[in-house]
Amino acid sequence: GLADAGPNDMMLLPNNGSAVIGASMMVIQGQHVFSRGELTLTSRDPLVDPFLDMGILTDERDRVRMEDALERV
Incomplete structure (x- = not known):
């Protein structure tokens, strides 16, 4: 696998729509x-939405693998 992820890490799945x-x-x-x-509670009020930063592709190893997958698609 690429970037320390191990074999069979990435899956390319066709979807019919x-x-x-x-x-x-x-x-x-x-x-x-x-x-x-990161998920941060912004208030003690349960009706107030929390702050959510999903941190998608913030690690270089994830970006390397995503770029490889996009090239394959």
Whole structure:
């Protein structure tokens, strides 16, 4: 596998379409993710939304693997 992720880390999954998008697509799924996000409670009020930073692709190892998957698609 690329970037310390091990073998069979990335999966390329064909999808027959979506009611929202209305077209066929290819899903890229990483099994071992190195990037980390953060969930912060912004209030003691349970009706107030928390702050969510998903941190997607913030780790270089995830970016390397995603670029490889996009080239394959």
